[in-house]
Amino acid sequence: MGEHANPVERGSELDQRAQRARSGLAAAVQPEAPPFGAVRARAKRRRHGTLGAAAVLVVAAASVALLADRRTGDAESVTAGPVEGPGDANADLLAPGETRLMSPSPLGGRSTMAVVWTGFEMIIWGGERSDGHLDQGAGYDPRTDTWRPLAPGPLDARNAPAAVWTGEEVLLWGGHSPGVDHTDGAAYDPATDTWRRIADAPIDSAGRPSGIWTGTQMVVFAGFNSTEAAIYDPRRDAWERLASLPGQPMPPNPQFAFSGDTIYGRLMYPADPGEASMRSGVFAYDLAQDSWRELAPLDDGSRFSHLVWAGGELLAVSPGPDGRAARYDHDADTWIDIARWPEDAGEFEVHAWTGRALLLWGGGDDALLLDPVSGTWTTTPAGGIPPRVQPASVWADGVLLVWGGWSDRADGVVVRPGLRTAPSPPPPRPSAEISEQPVPGDPAVWWIDPDEPPSTTESTFTALVSRLGCNNGVTGEVLRPGVVLTDHEVIVTFTVEHDPDGGTCPGNDLVPYVVDLGEPLGNRDLVDGSCRAGGAAATTSHCAEDYEGSVRWRPSG
Amino acid sequence: VAIVPDEELSPEVGDRGGFEAFYRAEFAPVVRLAFVLTGRQDLAEELAQDGFLAAHRRWDRVSVLEHPGGWVRRVVTNRCISSGRRHLTELRLLTRLRRERVAPVELAPADDELWSAVRDLPARQAQVLALVFLEDRAVADVADILGCGQDTVRTHLRRGRLALAERLGLAEGANREEDRDG
Numbered sequence: 001m002g003e004h005a006n007p008v009e010r011g012s013e014l015d016q017r018a019q020r021a022r023s024g025l026a027a028a029v030q031p032e033a034p035p036f037g038a039v040r041a042r043a044k045r046r047r048h049g050t051l052g053a054a055a056v057l058v059v060a061a062a063s064v065a066l067l068a069d070r071r072t073g074d075a076e077s078v079t080a081g082p083v084e085g086p087g088d089a090n091a092d093l094l095a096p097g098e099t100r101l102m103s104p105s106p107l108g109g110r111s112t113m114a115v116v117w118t119g120f121e122m123i124i125w126g127g128e129r130s131d132g133h134l135d136q137g138a139g140y141d142p143r144t145d146t147w148r149p150l151a152p153g154p155l156d157a158r159n160a161p162a163a164v165w166t167g168e169e170v171l172l173w174g175g176h177s178p179g180v181d182h183t184d185g186a187a188y189d190p191a192t193d194t195w196r197r198i199a200d201a202p203i204d205s206a207g208r209p210s211g212i213w214t215g216t217q218m219v220v221f222a223g224f225n226s227t228e229a230a231i232y233d234p235r236r237d238a239w240e241r242l243a244s245l246p247g248q249p250m251p252p253n254p255q256f257a258f259s260g261d262t263i264y265g266r267l268m269y270p271a272d273p274g275e276a277s278m279r280s281g282v283f284a285y286d287l288a289q290d291s292w293r294e295l296a297p298l299d300d301g302s303r304f305s306h307l308v309w310a311g312g313e314l315l316a317v318s319p320g321p322d323g324r325a326a327r328y329d330h331d332a333d334t335w336i337d338i339a340r341w342p343e344d345a346g347e348f349e350v351h352a353w354t355g356r357a358l359l360l361w362g363g364g365d366d367a368l369l370l371d372p373v374s375g376t377w378t379t380t381p382a383g384g385i386p387p388r389v390q391p392a393s394v395w396a397d398g399v400l401l402v403w404g405g406w407s408d409r410a411d412g413v414v415v416r417p418g419l420r421t422a423p424s425p426p427p428p429r430p431s432a433e434i435s436e437q438p439v440p441g442d443p444a445v446w447w448i449d450p451d452e453p454p455s456t457t458e459s460t461f462t463a464l465v466s467r468l469g470c471n472n473g474v475t476g477e478v479l480r481p482g483v484v485l486t487d488h489e490v491i492v493t494f495t496v497e498h499d500p501d502g503g504t505c506p507g508n509d510l511v512p513y514v515v516d517l518g519e520p521l522g523n524r525d526l527v528d529g530s531c532r533a534g535g536a537a538a539t540t541s542h543c544a545e546d547y548e549g550s551v552r553w554r555p556s557g
Numbered sequence: 558v559a560i561v562p563d564e565e566l567s568p569e570v571g572d573r574g575g576f577e578a579f580y581r582a583e584f585a586p587v588v589r590l591a592f593v594l595t596g597r598q599d600l601a602e603e604l605a606q607d608g609f610l611a612a613h614r615r616w617d618r619v620s621v622l623e624h625p626g627g628w629v630r631r632v633v634t635n636r637c638i639s640s641g642r643r644h645l646t647e648l649r650l651l652t653r654l655r656r657e658r659v660a661p662v663e664l665a666p667a668d669d670e671l672w673s674a675v676r677d678l679p680a681r682q683a684q685v686l687a688l689v690f691l692e693d694r695a696v697a698d699v700a701d702i703l704g705c706g707q708d709t710v711r712t713h714l715r716r717g718r719l720a721l722a723e724r725l726g727l728a729e730g731a732n733r734e735e736d737r738d739g
Binding site: 012013014017018020021022024025026028029030031032033034036039040043120141143144146148168189191192 | 576580581589592593601602638664668671672680681691693706721
């Protein structure tokens with residue numbers, strides 16, 4: 001045994017108290033391990049989507065897995081993809097609009113490095129600086145603001161390898177070093193700090209390769225000097241070629257976005273066969289069919305559009321005086337303008353979808369936030385570090401991490417974008433049955449009953465209400481809620497019968513309550529008013545921004 | 558939320574290289590650790606089950622680690638403090654148990670006060686103090702479990718102890734660092 005952290009035998013009052021508490025806890029908490037088969041069976045039921053918000057994420061990822069497996073004809077499904085979904089686990093690190101510098105990194109400054117977010121760390125590997133290419137890596141944990149160097153890997157120094165996170169490993173493939181377009185790759189397991197080589201690909205990287213994790217496999221596009229693509233299956237350590245791209249990815253930063261079953265890419269191709277002039281377009285690759293099709297012209301006048309999959313829709317953002325943001329209407333195969341590029345806005349190097357807004361970061365004092373619903377731009381503090389070229393960046397469950405960006409840029413910043421403003425107060429609507437204010441009582445939060453989901457044509461829905469405060473696990477009587485009806489939202493605020501005694505603090509039980517809106521729900525969000533700004537639960541995990549937030553249900557489509 | 562392969566979920570699948578024994582031996586202590594960090598036995602059990610499911614999926618790799626139990630503790634303690642993951646687990650649990658009443662754990666008031674104070678510490682300090690106070694772990698063990706450096710553990714330990722002592726009105730000697738080095 002090494003250095004002891006808790007020398008109780010020489011203990012202070014605190015150690016003695018802890019020793020007693022340990023014994024007391026061991027006596028009070030004696031759980032029996034349920035049969036593991038039952039644990040697995042319950043997880044399997046969850047996978048098939050019967051449990052509300054969790055199920056939504058599971059089903060989305062499962063769809064990816066099924067589609068990908070259908071493509072390869074492989075009936076056995078092994079999936080461990082990046083399915084944590086948009087989360088806010090690190091939003092509590094900073095206040096909205098707050099930024100901080102990262103602690104010094106063990107790595108020297110660089111550009112074009114591989115970067116992924118694992119859910120715990122930003123993993124960086126390789127890259128390039130003025131004196132050559134690099135083969136070191138490091139992990140940054142934003143919760144502890146600490147770095148750790150990665151164990152040395154099997155790959156030669158290189159820049160810009162494709163990188164994905166599988167849920168277990170970082171997969172790296174390709175990249176470039178002087179005179180070499182690499183075909184090899186490796187997998188890094190952060191849980192064990194170990195590497196393994198993967199099989200060589202049937203294509204060469206050419207330019208800057210891109211990688212996309214489908215949930216079971218890694219798709220790679222060779223780079224902006226190639227139309228080749230391939231797919232890697234880590235279970236079989238085997239590659240397959242994919243259909244050639246109908247054009248070459250746009251340099252210098254190829255733009256791809258993944259919806260869960262379709263990969264969108266900005267490609268350039270000869271305007272006419274045999275002609276040197278090139279035109280560009282947005283293409284969609286269907287994973288299940290292994291085929292490409294061109295979308296309607298974007299007509300943004302820019303080669304440098306950023307493509308973003310933004311919570312259910314494809315966005316394209318083009319900076320510059322004639323720039324704009326547009327969303328793709330899948331049904332009509334057309335682009336719909338959202339907003340003009342804001343005047344005086346600078347260039348940006350990094351984009352991230354926060355779950356509610358598109359964050360565009362380019363260093364300096366301010367970053368841009370685009371709300372695609374309202375089409376409005378706002379600014380949020382960017383951290384005050386200078387602009388840089390091709391830095392490492394990830395959206396890390398509530399905060400943006402940006403590090404590096406050339407030889408003299410060995411610093412980084414953590415950014416939590418500011419919150420959206422609260423909606424305007426809705427106009428009053430007379431109703432004999434509905435009151436905007438709940439009956440006075442103790443605060444409560446609520447969720448949708450997953451067994452009885454709302455319908456847009458119904459005027460009632462079932463909420464599962466839970467007392468917010470500590471009360472020995474008992475919610476108690478649910479009081480008549482306050483209901484505010486707007487054109488876009490139905491805001492429901494619950495209270496429960498006041499209990500002056502309180503109690504210990506396990507979570508309280510859920511009590512079903514049928515809410516009568518007096519009119520059909522329609523195409524409106526259902527919102528927990530206790531989660532809104534100033535609400536009793538607004539700062540609790542029940543209302544975590546960028547994850548569930550205050551929206552308990554949203555109509556599909 | 559992780560997707561679990563069908564073949565690994567099938568109840569009829571047999572033991573995978575000692576996993577069952579590992580699960581039986583480690584389940585209760587891991588639940589107690591999660592309880593210290595969450596204050597709820599039902600949620601602690603749910604989070605622990607998620608941790609063991611994760612270990613089962615990677616058992617070929619986890620089983621060859623020097624301390625597979627440490628790997629599970631890292632997963633579970635991180636899930637305990639990760640509000641997004643915890644929220645999902647909590648919602649799932651609440652939905653499953655919504656018509657049942659969950660009896661709170663009965664602790665002596667002094668014990669409850671101590672563990673509540675641990676939970677109120679910043680997340681990383683709470684993880685370190687939970688491992689030290691509940692499992693009597695050495696600094697090196699804690700560093701391995703949490704995947705951070707020993708100096709980081711010492712810093713969190715020192716700050717956490719001072720904060721706890723102040724909150725609980727207990728004496729915390731000025732030379733505790735020297736004691737721990739012994």
